[in-house]
Amino acid sequence: MSTTITASGPLTRWRTIDLLTCAFLGVAFGVAYWAWGLAYEAPATAVSAGFPPLSALFAWPWLVAGIVGMLVIRRPGAAVFTELLAAIVSALIGTQWGLTTLVSGLVQGLGVELGFALFGYAVYSWAPLLIGGFLGGAFEAVYEWYSYWTDWGFGYKIAYLFLLGGSVAIFGSLLAVGLTKLLANAGALAAFPPGQEARERAAV
Amino acid sequence: MTERAPADAADLVDPPGRPSGAAPRGAGVEVSGLSWRPYGRARPVLHGLDLRIAAGERVLLAGPSGSGKSTLLRALAGLLLTADSGELAGEVTLDGEPERRAGSVGLVLQDPGAGVVASSIGRDVAFGLENVGVARDAMPARVAAALAEVGLDLPPDSSPATLSGGEAQRLALAGALVMEPRLLLLDEPTAMLDADTAAGVRAVVADVVERRGLTLVVVEHRLTGWLDLVDRLVVLDGDGRVVADDAPHDVLAEHADSLVRQGIWVPGAPEPQPLAVALTPMPLASAGVVAPGERVVTGTGLGVERRSRRLGSTSRSTTAVAGADLSVAAGRLTALTGPSGAGKSTLMAAVGGLLAPTSGHVDVAAPLLPGSGGSSERPRPPHGWPSVDLARVVAWVPQRAATAVVGRTVRDDVLTTARALGHDGSDAETRADELLATLGLARLADTDPRHLSGGEQRRLAVASAIAHGPALVLADEPTVGQDRLTWAAVMGTLEAARREGAGVLVTTHDPGVVDRADHEVALVRPPQPAADPEPERRPLLARVGPLALLVAALCVLPLPALLGSWRQGLLVLAVELTLGLVGLLAPGPGRRPEGRLRGVLARLAPAVVAVAGVAWSAWLLGGRDLEIAAGAALRVLCLIVPSAFVVGFIDPERLGDHLAQRVHLPARPVVAATAALQRLQSFDDLWTELMTTRRVRGIRADHGLVRRGAEAVAVTGGLLVGALGQAAGLALAMDARGFAGAHRRSWAGPAPWRLADSLAVGGGLAIIGAALAARALVA
Numbered sequence: 010m011s012t013t014i015t016a017s018g019p020l021t022r023w024r025t026i027d028l029l030t031c032a033f034l035g036v037a038f039g040v041a042y043w044a045w046g047l048a049y050e051a052p053a054t055a056v057s058a059g060f061p062p063l064s065a066l067f068a069w070p071w072l073v074a075g076i077v078g079m080l081v082i083r084r085p086g087a088a089v090f091t092e093l094l095a096a097i098v099s100a101l102i103g104t105q106w107g108l109t110t111l112v113s114g115l116v117q118g119l120g121v122e123l124g125f126a127l128f129g130y131a132v133y134s135w136a137p138l139l140i141g142g143f144l145g146g147a148f149e150a151v152y153e154w155y156s157y158w159t160d161w162g163f164g165y166k167i168a169y170l171f172l173l174g175g176s177v178a179i180f181g182s183l184l185a186v187g188l189t190k191l192l193a194n195a196g197a198l199a200a201f202p203p204g205q206e207a208r209e210r211a212a213v
Numbered sequence: 214m215t216e217r218a219p220a221d222a223a224d225l226v227d228p229p230g231r232p233s234g235a236a237p238r239g240a241g242v243e244v245s246g247l248s249w250r251p252y253g254r255a256r257p258v259l260h261g262l263d264l265r266i267a268a269g270e271r272v273l274l275a276g277p278s279g280s281g282k283s284t285l286l287r288a289l290a291g292l293l294l295t296a297d298s299g300e301l302a303g304e305v306t307l308d309g310e311p312e313r314r315a316g317s318v319g320l321v322l323q324d325p326g327a328g329v330v331a332s333s334i335g336r337d338v339a340f341g342l343e344n345v346g347v348a349r350d351a352m353p354a355r356v357a358a359a360l361a362e363v364g365l366d367l368p369p370d371s372s373p374a375t376l377s378g379g380e381a382q383r384l385a386l387a388g389a390l391v392m393e394p395r396l397l398l399l400d401e402p403t404a405m406l407d408a409d410t411a412a413g414v415r416a417v418v419a420d421v422v423e424r425r426g427l428t429l430v431v432v433e434h435r436l437t438g439w440l441d442l443v444d445r446l447v448v449l450d451g452d453g454r455v456v457a458d459d460a461p462h463d464v465l466a467e468h469a470d471s472l473v474r475q476g477i478w479v480p481g482a483p484e485p486q487p488l489a490v491a492l493t494p495m496p497l498a499s500a501g502v503v504a505p506g507e508r509v510v511t512g513t514g515l516g517v518e519r520r521s522r523r524l525g526s527t528s529r530s531t532t533a534v535a536g537a538d539l540s541v542a543a544g545r546l547t548a549l550t551g552p553s554g555a556g557k558s559t560l561m562a563a564v565g566g567l568l569a570p571t572s573g574h575v576d577v578a579a580p581l582l583p584g585s586g587g588s589s590e591r592p593r594p595p596h597g598w599p600s601v602d603l604a605r606v607v608a609w610v611p612q613r614a615a616t617a618v619v620g621r622t623v624r625d626d627v628l629t630t631a632r633a634l635g636h637d638g639s640d641a642e643t644r645a646d647e648l649l650a651t652l653g654l655a656r657l658a659d660t661d662p663r664h665l666s667g668g669e670q671r672r673l674a675v676a677s678a679i680a681h682g683p684a685l686v687l688a689d690e691p692t693v694g695q696d697r698l699t700w701a702a703v704m705g706t707l708e709a710a711r712r713e714g715a716g717v718l719v720t721t722h723d724p725g726v727v728d729r730a731d732h733e734v735a736l737v738r739p740p741q742p743a744a745d746p747e748p749e750r751r752p753l754l755a756r757v758g759p760l761a762l763l764v765a766a767l768c769v770l771p772l773p774a775l776l777g778s779w780r781q782g783l784l785v786l787a788v789e790l791t792l793g794l795v796g797l798l799a800p801g802p803g804r805r806p807e808g809r810l811r812g813v814l815a816r817l818a819p820a821v822v823a824v825a826g827v828a829w830s831a832w833l834l835g836g837r838d839l840e841i842a843a844g845a846a847l848r849v850l851c852l853i854v855p856s857a858f859v860v861g862f863i864d865p866e867r868l869g870d871h872l873a874q875r876v877h878l879p880a881r882p883v884v885a886a887t888a889a890l891q892r893l894q895s896f897d898d899l900w901t902e903l904m905t906t907r908r909v910r911g912i913r914a915d916h917g918l919v920r921r922g923a924e925a926v927a928v929t930g931g932l933l934v935g936a937l938g939q940a941a942g943l944a945l946a947m948d949a950r951g952f953a954g955a956h957r958r959s960w961a962g963p964a965p966w967r968l969a970d971s972l973a974v975g976g977g978l979a980i981i982g983a984a985l986a987a988r989a990l991v992a
Contacts, residue, residue, distance in 0.1 A: 017298070025952050026296050026944035028882055032889035033940040037933055040896060050822040054829065061830035094886050098893070100856070101863060103816040105823040107856025108766040156773045156852060160831040160845055191930045195663045197937040199251065199297045208253025 013133055014202040014209075016083040020130055026200050027082050028090075034081070035091045038074035039098020045070050046104045061158075062165050065150070065172035069181045071113070072145045075121040076138065076185035081192070081201050085122075085130055088141070092118030109156065116152050120145030133202075138182040146170075146177035239269035239428030240307045240317065240395035247288055247303035249281075254299075258284045259453040261303070266445075268308070271422060271429040273439050273461065276449030277475035278668050278696060282432040285449070286398050287945070289430060290318045295948045296941035307396060315951025316341050316392025323401040323694065325381030326373065327939070328946025330888045332866050334360070334376070334384055335369025336961050340947075341392040344955035352961050359391035363417050374894065377553040379410035383417060388950060390421060397422065399431045403438075404694035407553070407722030412438060434696045435478040440465075448472065476696030484725055485697045488705030490651050493644045494713070497636050498682025499606045501714030503578045505544030509685050509716035510595075512539045512564040514573035517556070533559040535739035536573070541685060541716035543578075546707065548727045549720045551736030557720035558612070558689050560736065564718070565607045565687045566595025567905050581606050581684050604630050604911030608678035610688040614667070616902050616935065617674040619910050623665070624649065624658040626673060631681040633911030641681070648676040652702045663934070668699040675703050677910075679710040686710045686717045692726055704729065749806045750799035753969070754862045757796075760871035761970035762859040768977030769852050772984055779840055781987035782847025788983040789851060792976045793858035816857040824849045855980065865890040867962065874964040881955060888947070892939060896932060903931045 016027070053064040078091025096114020104110055124141020125133075150170040158166060189203050198204030244264040250257035258281040266272055274282050287293045288305055291313055307313055322328055331337040338356045347355070356369060363383040367376075373384060382402055389397065399418065403411035419442050422429050433439055440446070446464040448457040457464045465472075465479060473482045494501075503509050517534040534556040541547050541564065549557045563570040566577075575594050582592050583602035595603060608630075611617050620626025627648060631641040649655045652672045657665065662673055671691070679686055691703045704726065711717050719726060727733055754762065769789075776782050797809045824846045831845035832838070869887035872878045907913040907924065914920035 017294075023881070024295070024944075025881075025885075025948050026941060028885035029889065029940040029944045029947070030937055032882075032885040033892070033936040034933065035886070036889045036893060037896060037929075037936045040893070040900075041929055047819060050819070050826060054822070054826045057826065057830055058833075061833065064826070090882060094889075097886075098890065101860060101865065101890075103819075103857075103860055105819040105853065107816075107820070107853040108763060108860065109770065109852055109856070111767070112770065156770075157827055157849060158830070159773055159848065160834055160841060162834065165834065188930065188933065192933055192937065194661070195930075195934045196661075197934045200295075200941065201298075205252050205298055208251075 013131070014205050015131060016202060020084050023084060023086075024200075027084060027087075030201070031078050031082055031087055031091045032094060034078055035074060035094025036098050038077070038091070038095040040102065042071055042074070042095055042099040043102045043104055046099065046106075050105070060168075061161070062169035062172055065146075065169050066176055068149070068173055069146065069176040070184070072117045072121060072142065072149070072177045072181045073185050073188070075118045075145065076142065076181055077188055079121060079125055079141070080133060080185055080189045081198060081203060083130060083133060083202050085126065088121040088125065088145075089115070089118035092121065112152060112156075113149055116148040117145045120148035135182070138186070139178045142178035142182045143174040146174035146181070149173060238395065238426045241268040241309075242266040242289060242396060242428060242430075243304075243306045243309070244285075244288070245304050247285075247305065249284055249288065249293060249299060249301050251297055251299035257300075257453070259288070262453065262455065264447070264455065264458075266428060266430065269426050269428055270445060271443040272431070272445045272447055273436065273443040274430055274432045274447050274449070275434060275436060275472065275477050277451055277477070278434075278666055280449040280451055281453035282449060283400055284453075286320070286400050286430065286432055289396065290320050290398055290945075290949055292320070292945055292948050295953075296944050315345050315954055316389075316949075317394055318396045318398060318949065319386075319389025319392065319394035320398045320945065320949035321382065321385045321389060321400065321402050322942060322946060323404050324942065325378040325385070325405060326376070327942040328385050328388070328949075329373045329381070329891065330884070330943070330947060332372060332891055333370045334365070334367060334373055336866075337373055337384060338369075338387045338391050339961035340952075341388060341950035343958045343961055344951035345392075346955075346957055346959045349959060349961060349963065355391055356387075359387040362390055362421060363387045377410070378406050379414055379553075382406070382414050385946070386414075386417065386421070390425075392950060394427065396428045396430070399429070401432055401434070401694065404433070404435070408724065410553070415439065415442065418442070434476065436461075436465075436472075437478060437480040440480065451475075473697065476698035478697055484728075485701045487708050487729070488651060488701045490648070490705045490709035492647055492709055492713070493640055495631070495636065495644060495682035496638070496640055497634070498713070499581055499684035500682040500710065501543075502580045502684060503543040503714070503716075505542075505714055507543050507578065508540045509543050509578050509581065510541050510564055511576045512537065512560070512570075512573065513576070514538065515560060515563050515570045515575070516572035517559050517563055517568065518571045519559075530742070532739045532741055534563065534570075537736065539564055539718075539734060541718045542732075543684065543716050544711055544714045545731040546711050546717045546719065546729065547732045547734060548730035549718060549734050549736065550722065550727060552738060555736040555738050557736055561687050561689065561718055561720055562609075562905075563596075565609060565685060565909075566598060566603055567607075567609060567687075567909060569594075569596040577606065578684075599915045600908045600913035601633060601911045604681075604683070604909055605634055606683055607685045607909055608681075608683040608687065609905070609909045610674045610678050610686075610691055611902060611906065612689040612693070613902070614670040614674040615663070615938070616899065616931070617677065617906055618662045618670070619906065619912060620662060620677075622659050623654055623662050623673055626662050627677045627680045629677065630911045634681060636681060645676075645680055648680060648706070652676055652706065653698075668695055671695060671699055672702045672706075675706045679706060679715070682713060682715070683710075684715055686715045688717070688719045690720055690722070692721065692723045700725070747804045750801050750803040752797050752799045752806060752809055752862070754796040754859060754973075756967075757862070757969045757973040758871055758964070758966065759863045759865075759868035760875055760964075761966075761973040762863055763868065765973045765977030766855045766859045768974075768980050769855055771981055772851050773848055775981075775984040775988055776844070776848050776851065777988065778992060779843035779847050780991045781984070782844055782851055784987040784991060785851050785980060785983050786847055786854065789854045789980055792979065793855065796858055796973075796976070812861050813857050816860060817854070820850070820853050820857070823853075851980075851984075855977070867964075870960055870962040871964045874960055875966065880958050881952070884952070884955075884958075888943060889940075892936075895939070896936065899935045900928065900932055903928045903935075 053067040056063040074095040075088035075092030079088040093114040100110040121141040124137045193203045193207035247262040249259045440461045446461040450456045627645040828842045828846035832842035873883045914924040
């Protein structure tokens with residue numbers, strides 16, 4: 010990426026297509042989240058038989074929506090909106106965590122959002138991705154300490170936080186960057202900065 | 214050019230109580246020096262275009278594919294930058310003003326249903342009124358008037374999903390008319406419709422434009438039918454320049470031949486002839502195995518039931534096909550015709566093994582069966598065949614050609630199935646190159662197929678389907694909306710497959726296709742199961758608003774901090790279950806509702822696994838103490854049980870109404886989210902279509918965890934691309950109805966707070982109360 014293109018106009022002035030793209034991404038990811046919830050339990054339970062915090066290694070996909078939303082839209086609130094909507098959709102279809110999934114969606118989105126806010130919504134490279142991904146995972150871990158892992162000792166809790174934060178920062182970012190690239194190359198992001206970057210590269 | 218400033222649009226609205234005596238009239242339009250180059254394109258689509266349209270004038274805009282007709286239409290609507298980005302210069306004014314009042318330009322898009330935002334047609338028409346802040350009680354009359362004006366005499370609470378293509382276009386027109394536009398823009402409004410339905414839509418347009426004195430600009434490449442309705446015919450060339458602009462019959466007298474050469478359907482011109490497609494035979498092709506005239510496949514007594522599911526309501530079952538017989542003969546073209554909703558596509562999919570019929574059976578000719586076919590037992594029906602076996606025999610061109618893309622390049626795409634079958638010798642390569650050359654795709658061989666135009670994608674889809682020589686070729690409305698050139702290419706390719714001995718089955722409304730078919734099979738709409746005369750009683754929870762349900766279910770959030778032992782957890786769980794079961798009661802007159810408890814149990818089933826996981830880790834850590842494990846399990850159950858009861862009763866659209874009006878969440882994100890939620894079913898359909906495409910192309914991962922995982926990622930990518938395409942279309946439709954400036958909008962749906970809502974929230978608080986009591990009283 011030679012130059013970073015930021016969103017057009019004042020960053021807080023969301024265009025209709027910004028809102029709809031976030032919303033459609035949120036709904037599509039919500040369905041995927043629901044499906045992942047079905048697939049997740051068996052492997053997560055298997056690895057946690059030895060060391061329970063390892064289940065974090067299967068929880069990172071649930072933060073990808075917010076990261077993709079932010080990478081595509083590049084406006085304040087994009088991560089929270091996309092992630093929260095994905096959580097609502099998966100809860101309405103019916104996940105094992107019910108409507109409390111909303112809280113997860115909110116804290117995960119806020120964590121990711123914070124990573125990009127630290128850079129003034131002007132940088133979309135690895136630094137904010139790693140920080141935002143880590144914070145999103147860490148926020149979720151803290152919420153889960155409270156709601157699910159009450160009985161764990163502090164060592165396990167810290168291990169879980171770093172495993173979840175780290176895997177979101179690395180795997181979550183990689184998947185989100187890959188998906189964004191796929192969408193840009195497919196010509197689906199014509200109205201957005203990543204699509205413009207891809208097209209300007211192709212135009213050279 | 215000045216784009217409409219979103220913040221100001223709401224201030225430019227006519228007051229809702231406008232005296233009816235002031236009849237609306239058309240606006241004069243002036244385009245000067247308009248240039249548009251999308252980023253990534255070397256040449257501009259429009260270059261210094263000038264055009265004047267007088268108030269009340271009716272203009273038909275024609276030109277070859279890629280001439281910028283749709284682009285010009287978007288520029289007139291002030292929506293060029295809505296769903297694309299690029300360099301824009303020049304100016305478009307309406308009556309001399311660059312600014313537009315929200316809704317002063319009405320836009321109807323090609324794809325029926327692309328602009329639907331709501332779950333009922335009344336609500337959908339009211340969308341523009343909401344955006345400009347019309348009071349709720351003023352809406353029903355205006356909505357009813359608009360629906361009546363377009364002749365859509367359905368109850369306002371009908372679902373837009375059940376509309377036929379023609380009805381959907383009338384709905385889109387009503388949604389534009391309710392905003393009192395002065396300029397009406399129609400982007401190929403009848404391209405997807407059959408001839409009779411198209412004539413009906415044109416008649417409505419003619420009537421409305423005449424009565425209201427609107428300025429009209431229509432883009433079409435089938436000129437027949439529109440010519441008598443317009444005053445002027447403007448023709449653009451491939452470079453986006455005006456090459457002809459005069460009274461329609463004068464333009465045709467001079468330019469008819471060149472228009473026909475560019476692919477435009479001109480009345481009086483001879484029907485196009487299918488392209489002559491000569492192909493090198495495929496050595497291992499299944500086409501030609503069955504003798505010409507013999508049956509390739511026979512479907513007997515086929516029935517297909519469809520279940521449609523919507524969030525927040527019960528699923529409904531519809532009969533798509535009932536007791537249908539259909540056989541396809543080798544070397545013959547069979548046309549499947551019938552009105553929209555007759556189940557043509559579904560029957561075709563059932564005969565081709567793309568879906569499992571609910572009743573009846575499909576028999577494939579013995580020489581085509583997978584394996585040796587020597588066994589005496591009844592052969593497996595094609596819907597159970599593995600991907601490769603199906604692909605060898607069957608090919609499918611879906612109506613949405615964009616979803617048929619599976620290759621990274623155009624040439625890859627054509628060769629995909631031959632490679633999957635292991636038939637990738639030089640014959641396959643030669644054949645692929647012949648197909649690409651004949652269909653005018655050779656220069657695009659190394660291009661990413663997703664970047665092709667609609668017509669090019671359609672030609673590619675047909676070429677890729679027949680490249681490996683399948684015995685049964687299924688094509689769903691292959692010529693709809695295509696220009697003459699693509700029509701000739703598509704029909705030429707299908708006829709080449711017929712010559713090779715394939716049985717070709719085509720669903721179509723196109724008389725040109727039916728004329729060339731060997732057989733025509735006409736379907737009628739299957740009878741639907743009668744609606745129950747006695748309405749179901751509604752459970753108590755169904756009488757509660759969505760916001761109260763959400764709040765009640767979230768009352769569980771303090772529980773992890775409150776519950777200290779399994780006894781406390783058990784007590785709270787008992788309270789939750791009691792409250793939930795009370796909520797499922799359905800007192801009053803009417804039929805007993807079914808499946809209440811089943812729904813709750815179905816939602817709890819995955820939770821059991823999650824609870825077991827938490828209990829396991831607590832047991833492992835808590836010194837293998839069963840009491841600690843039980844405490845952890847019950848705590849998690851307490852968190853999720855209330856949701857299992859309420860989730861099925863939350864309707865997303867009503868939740869949006871409540872969140873915006875009661876909680877005062879920002880209006881536009883809420884509307885965007887609920888509009889996207891309306892499309893959940895279409896995501897489901899798209900997923901199925903993408904998977905079916907992979908299966909029939911021979912690349913579906915039938916087994917293997919890693920291959921299936923990789924496939925899920927690939928299809929998710931395709932789903933996202935499709936979803937974002939829908940978002941772009943919807944953004945255009947919504948901005949055309951004033952959504953960009955709708956920061957202070959009104960709401961057609963009320964958000965009342967009733968006694969039932971207070972009781973539900975009381976129930977939620979009772980759960981917290983029970984936890985506090987348990988803490989105080991139980992160890």
